[in-house]
Amino acid sequence: GAGVSQSPSNKVTEKGKDVELRCDPISGHTALYWYRQSLGQGLEFLIYFQGNSAPDKSGLPSDRFSAERTGGSVSTLTIQRTQQEDSAVYLCASTRGYEQYFGPGTRLTVT
Amino acid sequence: QQPVQSPQAVILREGEDAVINCSSSKALYSVHWYRQKHGEAPVFLMILLKGGEQKGHEKISASFNEKKQQSSLYLTASQLSYSGTYFCGTVGGYQKVTFGTGTKLQVIP
Numbered sequence: 001g002a003g004v005s006q007s008p009s010n011k012v013t014e015k016g017k018d019v020e021l022r023c024d025p026i027s028g029h030t031a032l033y034w035y036r037q038s039l040g041q042g043l044e045f046l047i048y049f050q051g052n053s054a055p056d057k058s059g060l061p062s063d064r065f066s067a068e069r070t071g072g073s074v075s076t077l078t079i080q081r082t083q084q085e086d087s088a089v090y091l092c093a094s095t096r097g098y099e100q101y102f103g104p105g106t107r108l109t110v111t
Numbered sequence: 112q113q114p115v116q117s118p119q120a121v122i123l124r125e126g127e128d129a130v131i132n133c134s135s136s137k138a139l140y141s142v143h144w145y146r147q148k149h150g151e152a153p154v155f156l157m158i159l160l161k162g163g164e165q166k167g168h169e170k171i172s173a174s175f176n177e178k179k180q181q182s183s184l185y186l187t188a189s190q191l192s193y194s195g196t197y198f199c200g201t202v203g204g205y206q207k208v209t210f211g212t213g214t215k216l217q218v219i220p
Contacts, residue, residue, distance in 0.1 A: 033208065042113070042198060043153070043210040056207050091152060098141065098160075100200075100208065102152035 002026065004103035006092050012109045013082055021077045021106045025094030032075050033100065034067060035091045043091065049075060082110045112136050114201050114211035122217045123189045131184040131214045133199030142175050142182040143200035143208060146193075153198060157184070189218045 005024045013019050025032050034046040045059040049069045060066070064083075069075040079086055087110045093100040114135040123129055133142065141160045145153040159175035159182060172185045186193055196215045200208040 035210075042213045043200075045207065045209060048207050098143070098158045099155045100143070100145075100153075101155070104152055 004092055004094050004101050006090075006103040006106050008106055009104065010107045010109075012111060015084060015110055016081055018078065018080045019082055019108065021079075021090050021108070023075045023077070023092030023094075023103060025073060025075070025092070026096075026101055027073075029094035029096045029101070030072065031095045032069060033093045033095075034075070034077050035093065036061075036088045037091060037105075038088045046077070046090075079108075082108075084110050086110050113209060114199055116197075116199060116211040116214045118214060119212070120215040120217075122219060123193075125189060125191060125218055125220055127189055129186045129189060129216065131186070131197050131199075131216070133182045133184070133201070133211050135180045135201045135209075137180065137201070139175075139177065139180055139201050141202045142173075143202070144171075144173060144182075144184050145198045145200060145210075146195045147198065148195040156197075186216070189216075191218050191220065194218045 007022045032049040035043045037043050047054055047067045048056045051072050052069050064080045067077045089105040089107050091105045092103045114133050117132045121129055143158050144156040146156055147153040157173050159173055175182045194217050196213045198213050199211040202208055
């Protein structure tokens with residue numbers, strides 16, 4: 001069956017621009033997570049959705065970051081006024097039980 | 112409070128065994144283990160639940176000490192395909208998974 005998909009796969013943007021990253025979870029998966037992984041580093045939790053609500057937003061680095069999930073399915077992570085330190089791979093994962101299924105990620109480069 | 116993994120890196124020859132440890136400062140409901148190969152997304156290996164139940168990969172085993180808030184992943188008779196970075200993920204509440212610092216494992220012929 002179809003796995004978690006993310007788009008775009010790569011995004012190069014200029015400092016100060018806004019970007020939107022999209023995640024399509026596996027159908028029926030109620031929980032959705034966003035993580036950030038900088039080069040050679042571990043996974044940094046950003047936000048978690050259960051259905052359309054986000055009980056835990058504690059990982060968002062600043063108010064430039066926001067995320068929403070609609071219809072209990074697709075999620076969008078928005079980064080406003082991008083900075084060079086935002087450059088990283090942004091990973092989305094969905095789960096119905098315990099196992100997290102990761103998407104391929106979006107590689108964001110801010111120039 | 113990110114879980115701490117040890118060792119940070121290890122090199123094995125094919126057939127050798129390895130143990131990767133994960134330690135948390137918080138009470139845990141469960142521990143996940145994932146492997147990430149270079150340039151790829153993490154892949155689920157195993158979950159350990161309170162009470163000792165385990166679900167996951169048949170050729171990899173793990174332990175979970177709830178009182179000590181520690182977990183260990185046991186890789187036996189390592190194969191070249193085991194190479195990658197291993198992350199533990201601890202679940203304390205709201206199903207939020209906090210990933211550890213990572214252990215880079217390289218298996219050589």
